Each structure stands twice: as structure tokens, then as C-alpha cells.
Amino acid sequence: MTNPHFRKLLGALVATSVQFGTLGFAFADTTILNVSYDPTRELYKAYDEAFAAHWKAETGETVTIQQSHGGSGAQARAVIDGLDADVVTLALEGDINAIVSKSQKINPDWRKKFENNSAPYTSTIIFLVRKGNPKGIKDWGDLVKDGVQVITPNPKTSGGARWNYLAAWAYANAHDGNDEAKTKEFVSKLYANAPVLDSGARGSTVTFAQKGLGDVLIGWENDAYLALDEFGADNFDIVYPPTSILAEPPVAVVDANVDAKGTRKVAEAYLSWLYSKEGQTIIAKNHYRPAKPELVPAEDLAKLPQIKLVTIDDPQFGGWKKAQPYHFGDGGIFDQIYKPAQ
């Protein structure tokens, strides 16, 4: 053990690890973690900055908000497995309910905690087409025409893709007078026009916008605007179909975690400020639909035209608990209608 080289080596190792250690962990006064889903990155980047400034002005405390983004279901799973989230802002009610039932970290009556069933913003599904709309796509009916290539992700793996599917279903259901056989045929034709199903919504956007595949992208309203910003407004047009579906992504405080960390006050303020004038304006600027549009300046609302929106609780779907296994479960309708293109 007396070898000088060995000692030097050991010393160097300890020194490096100490150095990395101090560099790696520099904590602010209070830190909260927002575990969210994929498309909200830009929204919460802007909101976190504004909230930290607001909190500093109001209480004098410095708060740092950490963000974790991923598929909504996977994120819920991580919170169940111990990811130390103070708040969750996920895509579906069912994902927060999974945290309630599998880990008891969130109180079962979480939906009553904030206004509008704890959904501070909503969103919908629209179309993105090539500039000038060469295929003349205006409504869902245009997507099943011959020679139209539709880009949409796989509903088996993507939450966003399920909304796309259900929006198409709602259109066909209304169009065909509630005839399920005809509705199935319509949706089947739509997916026959899809040359590829990506595993997530962002993957589909990249396929359409960057790789240049397809005539129309079905996707989140905010993602469509983001694609315009990123890939150039002179390449694409946004098309609003007359009808679509209403998605209500909910938020919740993770009670067990905030009580253990003593961050309840700031975590609750973080979510309730989403409903403030400032919060709702940031939401609208990021192309989500504010729950309280009356608080938002008219010019920020102008980009979000009013169209007819069907909810998942509509009788034709009967809520997520019924729609999920019926449409997307093993052997469900999607399995029956979709045959991968060869």
C-alpha cells in the first residue's frame, strides 16, 4: 500500500470526484420538479421563468423549477416508482389516476382542487398541409381520398395519436349518422392512407416537416404552430377542420411528495398561477387554449379559432375508461382496421 504512484492515483481520483461533485449540485433556495409530457416543453419553459419572477416579487423567495418531459404514461410510471415530482402536468386524466391508485401519492379528489376540473388549458387536433394546400384538404373527409398521404403516429404507443384517431372517428360518426360499420370503414380508409406510423407525435412532425413525407399531418394545435416556427411559415399552412376533439390535459400536486419536502405552498401556487391573467396569456401564446379566455388579450386568442369540439365524455366514446380498451386495447377496433402497409 505504500507505493507512491498508487497514492497519487488515488488522490487524483478523489480530487476529480470531489470537483465534479461540487460542480454538479448547486441548489437554489427552493426547488420544485414539474413532471410533464412531451409537447409542453416550450409552454413550461416560458411559464417557469415567469412564475419564478412572480414568486420572487411576491414572497422574496427564489424558486427553481426543474422540468422532466417524456411520454405521459411513462412519466406517470416514473412518479409511481419514486420520481420526486412536486407537480404533475400530464396529457390524460387516466395517467394521474394511475398515480392515485398505484401509489396513493395524490389525493383521489385531485380534480376538484383547481378550476375547470384541474385543466388550466385545453388543446385540439388540427391539420398541417404543404404551402398552398395543393391537395385541397379542408375537412376530415378529404383525408380518405385516393392519393392523399396522411401522417399520424401510432395510437398503440402515442397518446396524441389516440386523439387524432378519436377526432376522425367523431367526424365520421356525425357524418354517417351514428352508423358504426360506416365509421369503422372511414377510419380504416384513413389509416390505409398513412404510409408510416411513428411511435410519437413529435416523430410524426419530424417525418412530415423535416423528411418531407406526406400531404397532411394530423397533430396537436400547438405542435403545428411550433412546426411553422421551426421549419418556416412559408413551407406549410395550418388548416382547421370544422370539427375536432377537445383534449383537457390535467394538472395535480403530488401530495405525498410536497408534504415530505415541505414544498406544498409553492407547488400549489405554481399550479394555481396557471389560471392567472399572466399564466393564461403564456398558455395562449404557446398555442394552447386557455381555460379562462376572458383573461387573455384578444390578439393572443385570434390564432385559436372557435371550431366545434367533441369531448371524450361524449356518449359515442363514453370516457377514457370505456374508449381506451374498446378502440386501442388488444383486438380492439384499431387492431381490426389497421394493416401495416407492405
Next chain:
Amino acid sequence: MADPEIKSYEPLHESRSAAVTESRPVRIALTIVTLVFLGVFLLLPLIIVFKEAFAKGVGAYFQSLGDADTRSAIRLTLLVAAASVPLNLVFGISAAWAIAKFEFKGKAFLTTLIDLPFSVSPVISGLVYVLLFGAQGLLGAWLKAHGIQILFAVPGIVLATMFVTFPFVARELIPLMQEQGNGDEEAALSLGASGWQAFWYVTLPNIKWGLLYGVLLCNARAMGEFGAVSVVSGHIRGLTNTMPLHVEILYNEYNAVGAFAVASLLAGLALVTLVLKTLLEMRYGAELAATRGH
């Protein structure tokens, strides 16, 4: 190289080419197929990484590397490698020492066990740690009661990285040490060296190049691991995102320059590893020959 020894090998070369029965066009065709394959599947992607990284100029490249979250990802990757590689170095030497120099029951089983991380999908390795250390896992309640955070924090990432890089050092050393046998150590011991001295002055110098080679591979994998780390990371920006995870995040945010800039660092690391490996092989080819199984 103007090595005079080369000459003595030349007849060997000729006799080998005489033994090859394929006609010249076939050989040329096979060579072209190999080169095209390498070009399309290895060289082209590498070029694209650097092309995309510099697509908006050198300024944008360095600006994206200067981003706070990117710097934190680079720091975390270095930290994870600095923690897991030395630990695996110690483990690898002890395991190889035990297997190569001693006879004991269950030796074959131990050898298989060391190889296990190679045959298990990295995602499964990550999930194992979730099942073990997660809030619902075997040790979850105990860890929580004692305020220890392993999963979705740096310790979990280090553990997962260690798991997938477990075999690298041991696998390099075992055949080398087996080939070298116990003769040198026995001589040292008979001359009055202590066990530690025998290891430090005899065994270690004998295996140093193989060891370095193993550490290089281990380090490359430790910095590049995606699957296992992705499962245990929690993806907290600026805190638990390693470089490979950060590449994916940046790409999903349409930040192609940022994503490929970080990717270019990883690719650069791979290139440095490759060059070092080639240098090692050129200089110490004979000693390394025993370890060239993979």
C-alpha cells in the same frame, strides 16, 4: 513502416493468396461491397453528425454547447464515467485475478455471471434497478425511510452504467492472465515478495496494456449508454440528463444543431477511443492478441 522483419513474412502472404480460390473479379467485388457497406453505414452517418452540427456555422455550434443544460449533461456524463470506470476497474481486476489464477468451485458459473450484462438488453438492466430501488420496489420503503435517493438521481445512473459496463475490463483480462499463467507470481513469492507486492510489481505490469484497452472500451460504453440510463434517469433537465439522453431531448425540441453538436462530442470521443485502441494494437499487438476475441 520500414521494418525489415516484414520481408520474412512475404512468402507467407504469397502462399496464402495462392490458397485463395476466388477469381480476381470476385475478390474485387467482395472488397467493394465491404467498402460500400462501411461507407454507407459507418462513415456517412458520422459525416452527417458533423455536417448537421455545423449546419448553422461554428458560432451556433459552440453556442449550443455552452447552453446550461448541455453543460450539465456533459458534466454528469463525465461524473458517471469517473465513478463507474474506476469501480469497474477494481472489480474487473479482482474478478480476472480470481478466475485466472485460482481453481475453485463455481468458477464457470462466475465467468458466465460476468458476461450476463452483455446478453441482457440494457432496458431490462434499467428496469431491474427500478424494481429493486423504486418506490414500489424491494428496497424502496427502506430507502425512503432513511432518506436515500437512488433511482431518478445520480447514484441510480452510476449503478445502471456500472451494470452494463461490468464485463469490459474482466473480459479483457481473463484470457490474458490465463495465458500468462502463475509462473511469474510464483517466482516473486519464492523470492520473498508479499502477495500485494507480487500483484503490484509483477502481475500489474504484465497486464497493463490489456487493462488499458479494457478501460478504454468500458469508458466509451459508460459515456454512450442510453437504454439503461434512460429508464433510471427521470429525465430532469439540467440534473439527471446524460449526454445521450440530452441528444434525444434536443432533437425532439427541433434543435438539430444542439442535438448534433452534443452527438459530435460523443462521436469525437468514439474516434479518440478508436485511435488510442489502434495505437495500442500497433505497439502491443502481440500482448493484446490473446484478448482479440471480440
